[in-house]
Amino acid sequence: MLSYVLHEIGGQILPEQREIPQVSQDGALVKVAYAALNHRDCWIQKGQYAGLKFPIVLGSDLSGWLGDEEVLVNPGYYWGTDETVQSSQFQILGLPQDGALSEYVVVPKSQVHTLPSHLSLQQAAALPLAGLTAYRALVQRGGTRSGEKVLITGIGGGVALFAFQFALALGCQVVVSSSSQEKRQKALDMGASYAYDYTNDQWTKELMKDLGGVDVIIDGAGGESFSQLIKIAKPAGRIVIYGGTQGEIQKMSPQQIFWKQLSVLGSTMGSEQDFEQMLAFVEKHKIVPVIDSVYPISEVNTAMDRMRESKQFGKLILRIEQ
Amino acid sequence: MLSYVLHEIGGQILPEQREIPQVSQDGALVKVAYAALNHRDCWIQKGQYAGLKFPIVLGSDLSGWLGDEEVLVNPGYYWGTDETVQSSQFQILGLPQDGALSEYVVVPKSQVHTLPSHLSLQQAAALPLAGLTAYRALVQRGGTRSGEKVLITGIGGGVALFAFQFALALGCQVVVSSSSQEKRQKALDMGASYAYDYTNDQWTKELMKDLGGVDVIIDGAGGESFSQLIKIAKPAGRIVIYGGTQGEIQKMSPQQIFWKQLSVLGSTMGSEQDFEQMLAFVEKHKIVPVIDSVYPISEVNTAMDRMRESKQFGKLILRIEQ
Numbered sequence: 001m002l003s004y005v006l007h008e009i010g011g012q013i014l015p016e017q018r019e020i021p022q023v024s025q026d027g028a029l030v031k032v033a034y035a036a037l038n039h040r041d042c043w044i045q046k047g048q049y050a051g052l053k054f055p056i057v058l059g060s061d062l063s064g065w066l067g068d069e070e071v072l073v074n075p076g077y078y079w080g081t082d083e084t085v086q087s088s089q090f091q092i093l094g095l096p097q098d099g100a101l102s103e104y105v106v107v108p109k110s111q112v113h114t115l116p117s118h119l120s121l122q123q124a125a126a127l128p129l130a131g132l133t134a135y136r137a138l139v140q141r142g143g144t145r146s147g148e149k150v151l152i153t154g155i156g157g158g159v160a161l162f163a164f165q166f167a168l169a170l171g172c173q174v175v176v177s178s179s180s181q182e183k184r185q186k187a188l189d190m191g192a193s194y195a196y197d198y199t200n201d202q203w204t205k206e207l208m209k210d211l212g213g214v215d216v217i218i219d220g221a222g223g224e225s226f227s228q229l230i231k232i233a234k235p236a237g238r239i240v241i242y243g244g245t246q247g248e249i250q251k252m253s254p255q256q257i258f259w260k261q262l263s264v265l266g267s268t269m270g271s272e273q274d275f276e277q278m279l280a281f282v283e284k285h286k287i288v289p290v291i292d293s294v295y296p297i298s299e300v301n302t303a304m305d306r307m308r309e310s311k312q313f314g315k316l317i318l319r320i321e322q
Numbered sequence: 323m324l325s326y327v328l329h330e331i332g333g334q335i336l337p338e339q340r341e342i343p344q345v346s347q348d349g350a351l352v353k354v355a356y357a358a359l360n361h362r363d364c365w366i367q368k369g370q371y372a373g374l375k376f377p378i379v380l381g382s383d384l385s386g387w388l389g390d391e392e393v394l395v396n397p398g399y400y401w402g403t404d405e406t407v408q409s410s411q412f413q414i415l416g417l418p419q420d421g422a423l424s425e426y427v428v429v430p431k432s433q434v435h436t437l438p439s440h441l442s443l444q445q446a447a448a449l450p451l452a453g454l455t456a457y458r459a460l461v462q463r464g465g466t467r468s469g470e471k472v473l474i475t476g477i478g479g480g481v482a483l484f485a486f487q488f489a490l491a492l493g494c495q496v497v498v499s500s501s502s503q504e505k506r507q508k509a510l511d512m513g514a515s516y517a518y519d520y521t522n523d524q525w526t527k528e529l530m531k532d533l534g535g536v537d538v539i540i541d542g543a544g545g546e547s548f549s550q551l552i553k554i555a556k557p558a559g560r561i562v563i564y565g566g567t568q569g570e571i572q573k574m575s576p577q578q579i580f581w582k583q584l585s586v587l588g589s590t591m592g593s594e595q596d597f598e599q600m601l602a603f604v605e606k607h608k609i610v611p612v613i614d615s616v617y618p619i620s621e622v623n624t625a626m627d628r629m630r631e632s633k634q635f636g637k638l639i640l641r642i643e644q
Contacts, residue, residue, distance in 0.1 A: 084558040085582065085583040086583070221576075227570075235408075236404070236407035241579050242580050243576065248549075248572075248573045248575055248576070249573075249574040249575075249576060250573065250574075251571075252570060252571040254543075254544030254548075254565065254566025254571060257588035258563050258564050258565065258566070258588035259588070259590055260588060261408070261589060262587075262588045263585060263587050263588070265586075266578075266579035266582060266583050266584045267580055268583065
């Protein structure tokens with residue numbers, strides 16, 4: 001089979017002929033139809049991820065066939081029995097275990113799920129990692145309810161877009177932020193009430209005028225601007241952190257946090273229960289993942305460039321050549 | 323009646339003869355036996371509090387008599403119906419309404435509660451504001467359970483000490499931090515497993531060696547050292563912020579927050595339900611407030627000096643002369 005392999009930090013992802021892997025008793029051999037990229041793949045390539053090993057087949061997201069059945073795979077392995085946090089055995093498909101950028105992949109049987117019935121294989125490949133992360137952040141950790149006002153920062157990435165779609169489906173008023181006029185317009189077209197340019201230093205004042213604050217914020221940035229999120233959170237507000245692309249959080253006011261009874265909640269990936277609930281939610285609300293573009297697997301390095309530069313609006317999909 | 327009145331920012335608290343206030347239909351005239359000080363009183367005196375007005379009779383904590391009955395008063399007024407956060411009408415006894423440093427005080431009838439049966443009037447005066455704040459922070463917001471490891475930072479203040487006593491009563495392993503050797507020793511004598519000097523830059527390493535991290539942290543400081551609390555929190559840990567004496571929080575790692583699924587939770591005061599549950603908890607576990615010292619009300623300015631310098635270990639009580 002053809003696998004696409006990263007051999008070193010900073011290296012290109014290169015095709016390589018490999019043996020189809022052996023399947024143990026509780027494993028399943030999935031023939032991959034589509035894979036999708038995540039920022040995680042870029043961080044591993046840059047060497048900015050714990051537990052690096054080489055060579056590695058990247059890729060946490062895939063759809064494909066188990067025998068005749070169309071399936072997708074929960075990329076979070078060995079979460080454990082505690083719903084509040086993953087166990088120390090927790091792993092994500094695509095490091096340390098070889099991932100989706102391959103004709104075949106072996107995964108534990110329990111990680112394999114049937115596709116939501118309204119999705120194609122191409123659409124379904126976009127869902128697993130980002131959909132799971134967004135669902136846990138918004139619903140399980142954020143406790144978001146119908147009628148609440150929700151801000152999704154940095155719209156365009158996979159998690160942000162799923163959180164956006166899920167919040168709309170929940171019946172929330174949803175607003176977004178982005179530095180890109182194009183991405184703001186796309187979000188407005190999809191149902192955002194307002195879209196703010198966070199490079200404009202008046203944006204939080206505008207939001208306060210428009211909405212009087214927000215109940216829930218889903219943030220993957222952190223950094224210096226995080227302190228502004230504390231200010232625009234309404235009393236009893238929840239700010240869920242699923243990423244930290246802008247680095248350490250600075251100048252955060254404890255007074256605002258305690259007086260408004262705010263909750264700043266970390267969230268990453270999700271449990272098996274979260275994954276099943278996410279699939280049921282996607283099925284119920286007929287949510288279709290936003291796809292930025294589809295590349296043949298042979299152009300994986302071009303797709304990685306686009307991801308690294310955060311140019312995408314939606315998921316980057318790779319078609320595995322059969 | 324004799325009231326002790328603050329007339330201006332930075333002023334002394336001065337005795338003054340006043341009329342006993344009129345009681346409306348839903349009010350209760352309580353004859354004050356003991357009052358207790360809180361940092362809030364110092365901040366108001368320094369002018370560092372919202373909604374200042376003068377002259378004002380300070381004091382949020384009191385015990386006394388309603389007719390023949392021994393009572394104490396819930397100092398949090400008009401919380402409202404939402405358990406998650408106080409309403410915009412919320413007030414604390416002692417600003418804007420005249421407070422406890424007086425022979426008599428009129429309060430809404432619904433704020434008056436019977437003393438826990440094992441407490442004297444002197445002990446009960448120590449309980450309301452700090453006990454309520456500690457209970458909500460530890461139990462309602464922190465969700466602290468028996469067997470968990472709990473760190474109380476800055477042991478010595480009223481809220482920290484109640485949180486400490488409540489956590490021990492819950493069946494937690496409790497550790498504390500303080501820059502004062504004397505306060506650390508007192509906490510060890512009261513049942514702390516370990517007491518750390520946070521001015522020693524190895525203290526978090528020591529804690530990790532001793533405990534492997536903590537499940538719950540109750541913090542009233544914030545500031546630069548808050549980022550260390552994120553590091554010593556165990557997976558699924560909760561850090562409850564009830565104060566911010568050290569100012570803005572800096573250098574907080576979003577990666578640690580999301581990967582460990584941490585919750586940073588603001589908490590202030592508590593609802594009527596919290597107050598009732600706190601009284602029942604204190605009664606059940608026969609908790610006796612720690613009293614630092616008892617002054618006659620005529621020495622209120624000396625007591626305020628001690629509070630401002632954070633020299634106390636436990637509550638500062640004022641005996642109202644009858």
